[in-house]
Amino acid sequence: MDNAEAAAEQQPSRRALRRFLRNRMAVAALVVLILLHAAVAAAPLLTPHSPEALNLLKRLRPPSADHLLGTDEMGRDILARLLYGGRVSLGIGLAAMGGAVALGTLLGSAAGFRGGWVDAIIMRITDAMMSFPLFFFLLTVLALLGSSIANIVAVIALTSWMNVARIVRAEVLRIKQMQFVEAARALGSSPLRVLFRHVLPHCLSSVVVSATLGVGSAILTESALSYLGLGVTPPAPSWGNMLNSGRSHIWTAPHLVLFPGAMIFITVLAYNALGDGLRDALDPASSRDSR
Amino acid sequence: MASVGKYVVGRLLQAVVLLAVVSVITFALIMAAPGGPAILYDPSITADEAERIRALLGLDQPAHIQYLRWLGNVIRGDLGTSYTLGLPVAEVIAHRLPATLLLSGASILFAVALGIPLGMLSAVRRNSWIDNAVTAISFMGMSIPVFWYGLMLMILFSVRWRLLPAGGLETDTVASTLKHLVLPAVVLGTVHMAEITRYTRASMLSVLHQDYIRTARSKGVKETWVLAKHALKNAILPVVTVIGLLLPKVATGSAITEQVFAWPGMGQLAVRAAYQRDYPVIMGVTLVVSVVVILCNLVVDLLYVYLDPRVRYE
Numbered sequence: 001m002d003n004a005e006a007a008a009e010q011q012p013s014r015r016a017l018r019r020f021l022r023n024r025m026a027v028a029a030l031v032v033l034i035l036l037h038a039a040v041a042a043a044p045l046l047t048p049h050s051p052e053a054l055n056l057l058k059r060l061r062p063p064s065a066d067h068l069l070g071t072d073e074m075g076r077d078i079l080a081r082l083l084y085g086g087r088v089s090l091g092i093g094l095a096a097m098g099g100a101v102a103l104g105t106l107l108g109s110a111a112g113f114r115g116g117w118v119d120a121i122i123m124r125i126t127d128a129m130m131s132f133p134l135f136f137f138l139l140t141v142l143a144l145l146g147s148s149i150a151n152i153v154a155v156i157a158l159t160s161w162m163n164v165a166r167i168v169r170a171e172v173l174r175i176k177q178m179q180f181v182e183a184a185r186a187l188g189s190s191p192l193r194v195l196f197r198h199v200l201p202h203c204l205s206s207v208v209v210s211a212t213l214g215v216g217s218a219i220l221t222e223s224a225l226s227y228l229g230l231g232v233t234p235p236a237p238s239w240g241n242m243l244n245s246g247r248s249h250i251w252t253a254p255h256l257v258l259f260p261g262a263m264i265f266i267t268v269l270a271y272n273a274l275g276d277g278l279r280d281a282l283d284p285a286s287s288r289d290s291r
Numbered sequence: 292m293a294s295v296g297k298y299v300v301g302r303l304l305q306a307v308v309l310l311a312v313v314s315v316i317t318f319a320l321i322m323a324a325p326g327g328p329a330i331l332y333d334p335s336i337t338a339d340e341a342e343r344i345r346a347l348l349g350l351d352q353p354a355h356i357q358y359l360r361w362l363g364n365v366i367r368g369d370l371g372t373s374y375t376l377g378l379p380v381a382e383v384i385a386h387r388l389p390a391t392l393l394l395s396g397a398s399i400l401f402a403v404a405l406g407i408p409l410g411m412l413s414a415v416r417r418n419s420w421i422d423n424a425v426t427a428i429s430f431m432g433m434s435i436p437v438f439w440y441g442l443m444l445m446i447l448f449s450v451r452w453r454l455l456p457a458g459g460l461e462t463d464t465v466a467s468t469l470k471h472l473v474l475p476a477v478v479l480g481t482v483h484m485a486e487i488t489r490y491t492r493a494s495m496l497s498v499l500h501q502d503y504i505r506t507a508r509s510k511g512v513k514e515t516w517v518l519a520k521h522a523l524k525n526a527i528l529p530v531v532t533v534i535g536l537l538l539p540k541v542a543t544g545s546a547i548t549e550q551v552f553a554w555p556g557m558g559q560l561a562v563r564a565a566y567q568r569d570y571p572v573i574m575g576v577t578l579v580v581s582v583v584v585i586l587c588n589l590v591v592d593l594l595y596v597y598l599d600p601r602v603r604y605e
Contacts, residue, residue, distance in 0.1 A: 128309055130536070131588050135543035136561055136577045140317060143565035143573065220436055224547050227438045228562050243438060247551075254446050261439030269434040276430075 019281040026277020029270040036267060040086035049077035051084040052235050060253040070255050073245055074235075078259055085237030086263065092153055092232075093219035099157030100218070101211045104164025105200070111165070112172030113195050123169075126162045134159045138221070142230045152231055156218050167210050171203040205282040212275035216268040223264050239264050302592060306585045313581045314365070317574045318358050365578070373572050375564075380575040384557060388579070390460060391556030394475055394549070395541050399534070401480035402487055407530065409484075410491025414499065425488060432485030437544055441478040441551040448474060458553035475552045479544050483537050490533045528595070535591030539584050 020026060039046060049067070055075035063070045069078040111122040141155050175181060176199065184194045225231030226240025234241055239260040246256030373380050413425040449457035455474055462468045546558030553559070557576050564572035 128312070131309075131539060131584065132313070133539040133542035133580050133584055135546055136573075136580055137317075139546070139561060139565040140573050140577060143568060216434060223436055224438060228547065228550060230562075230565060243442065247442065250442060250446055251450055254450070257439070257442050257446070261436060261442065264436045264439060265434060268436070269431060272430065272434050 016281045020277055023277045023280060025273050026281070029273035029277065032266065032270045033274060036086070036270070037090065040083055040090055043080070043083035043087065046083060047077065047080045049080040051076060051080040051237050053077070060249060060256070062253070062255060069259050070253070072242070072256050073249055073253075078242075078256070081237040081242060082239070082259060082263055085239050085242060085260070088149070088232055088236065088238045089219055089222060089226075089240065089264070090267070092149065092156070092222045092238075093215050095153045096156035096160065096218040096222070097211055097215045099153060100160035100214060101164050101207060103157065104161035104210075105168050105203075105207060107161065108165035108168030109172050109195060109200060109203075112169040113176065113191070113199070119169075122165070126165055129159070130162050135221075135224075138225065139228070139230060142225065147225075147230055147233055149232070152222060152225065156221050160214055160218060160221075163214065164207060164210050167206050168203050171206050172199055175199050175202050205278075209275055209279040209282065212271055212278055216271035216275070219264065219268055219271070299593065302589055306589060309585055310578075310582060314362065314574075314578060315358070317577050318361065361574075373564075374569045375567050375572075376569075380571045383560065383572065384575055384579055387555060387557045387560050390554060391545055391549070391558060393472065394479065394554060394556055395545055397472055397476035398478075398480035398483065398544075398548075399537070399541060401476055402483035402537070403534065405480075406484040406487030407491050410488040410530075411495055413488065413492045414495035417496065425492075429485035429488040432481050433489075435482070437478060437482060437547050438551050440481065441474070441548060444474055444478060445552070458551070460555055475548050475554055478551070479541065479548045482544065483541065486537065487530065487533060491530050494527075494529045531591060531594060535588055538587045538591075542580050542584055 047068075053076060055071070058067075058071050058075040059073055061067060061071040061075075067077050067079070069082065072078055072081065107122050107126075111119040138155050138159060142151060145151050172195075181194060181198055184198050185191075189197070222231055223238070223240030223243070226238045227244045229241070229244060232238035232241055234245060242260035243257055246253070246260070249256050368381060369379065372378065373383055376383060409425050409429075413422045416422055445457050448455045456471050458471075460468070460471045542558075545556060546561055548554065549556045549558035550562055557580065561573060561576040561580075563569075564576065
């Protein structure tokens with residue numbers, strides 16, 4: 001191995017990548033997620049059926065050649081509903097997490113960087129929100145304001161930012177101490193520039209881990225809300241509301257409930273495994289004991 | 292112990308403030324909603340009747356008057372009257388509270404009784420097949436959607452094997468109560484068991500590496516004694532925190548689980564009230580659940596002070 005290769009080996013990102021690749025579960029999770037998102041995006045290509053086409057003559061059929069996963073209580077093709085519903089569920093999960101990350105990063109970095117009473121207030125709010133049974137608030141808000149997709153994304157984002165904020169704050173506090181930050185300040189950079197250009201990029205890996213784990217949680221929340229009837233409303237498919245409609249048929253046609261739930265499970269499991277793998281790869285010292 | 296007294300008072304004040312904030316926010320949400328209670332949407336009522344209903348329900352007063360009236364009532368134990376049931380909200384909630392407490396308690400018991408030993412076992416037998424199995428199970432437990440898990444178990448135990456009832460609650464005998472309780476409690480508890488297992492394991496592992504453990508071992512203290520007295524006592528601390536953090540999640544999870552198993556508790560009540568825009572009930576349940584959670588958190592924090600004398604809060 002010559003000098004150039006040896007030098008490249010030392011790069012943290014290279015090392016992290018190799019560590020990640022050695023984690024078979026994380027790699028498998030990544031592959032599963034890529035396939036899943038691709039399939040959901042390419043839904044029209046993968047099934048000739050429409051997710052909302054009723055056919056009351058073909059209700060509750062088990063899987064067959066024509067309907068690979070069977071039909072639901074209105075004769076709609078389940079596979080089609082899974083794929084199109086996946087667009088909704090995954091879309092909401094990702095969008096909500098994006099919002100939560102944005103909000104959490106904003107508040108967490110403000111708290112960590114400014115310190116003092118800004119920190120105190122933000123942390124109080126964070127702690128207060130984390131100690132509440134937020135789900136009841138979700139129910140209340142969605143009942144009152146209606147269950148549009150925008151509302152669902154917004155309320156999930158507004159109740160998931162706390163974890164990100166805490167992590168960002170911790171990281172900012174840690175990095176604030178470091179010498180290169182001092183140097184940047186000494187050279188005359190404004191605080192805002194120091195924050196964005198120097199401090200935040202180092203928080204990136206923690207935020208990515210937190211965001212990945214958070215998508216799983218957002219998907220669970222959305223499907224729970226849809227299951228309870230306060231999320232995405234039929235006939236538009238979502239993995240959660242498919243479980244709701246299928247519930248009354250578990251005695252005769254359990255596949256209505258089996259497939260959407262399995263999709264949620266696999267997706268969340270994959271996101272969690274990916275997040276765990278990323279955390280181990282990016283900072284192996286921190287989570288040695290939690291594997 | 293003056294500092295402990297100060298701490299308790301501080302926490303109580305904090306709790307009161309939190310409660311006030313909860314009530315204001317909930318009330319504000321209701322004011323911001325586009326429509327009135329669903330009953331006003333009945334197309335057969337005239338504008339005149341609508342006006343009278345509005346006056347009767349007090350919806351024509353300015354917002355802050357309504358809020359203060361409501362607050363005054365709450366302090367006196369009157370949470371208003373349900374729009375759909377016509378019964379006092381406090382009565383409806385009181386009727387359903389025991390069922391929810393039973394379910395939550397049972398599930399926490401399940402989570403702790405299984406989670407802590409599994410976590411400890413996993414830590415002590417690190418990297419063995421036991422450890423891997425437990426880690427895998429807890430991983431899956433944290434990713435599974437509660438309602439699907441519940442439905443799957445229902446399909447297995449109620450539909451296929453006909454061992455357990457498919458929902459509801461019948462308390463004629465202890466046996467029948469337990470039979471109805473098993474599935475919902477396991478379902479609700481599994482997710483939290485997974486978390487407790489993970490935290491116990493992590494906590495035990497970090498404690499086991501400490502110097503004082505090595506000292507005890509090298510002094511010839513028996514292994515089980517080492518584990519029980521030294522390791523567990525110190526490892527238990529973060530776990531108590533986790534249990535405290537779980538409480539709001541258990542309250543949350545109970546809403547879903549109760550819906551799946553038709554369990555006659557507050558969660559089911561809240562969901563139905565959300566559908567029907569039954570404002571007094573929604574606000575009542577939110578308030579009650581928040582109060583319970585805040586109180587439990589307080590208890591947990593006080594427990595902390597007892598368990599770890601090093602802890603001193605500003």
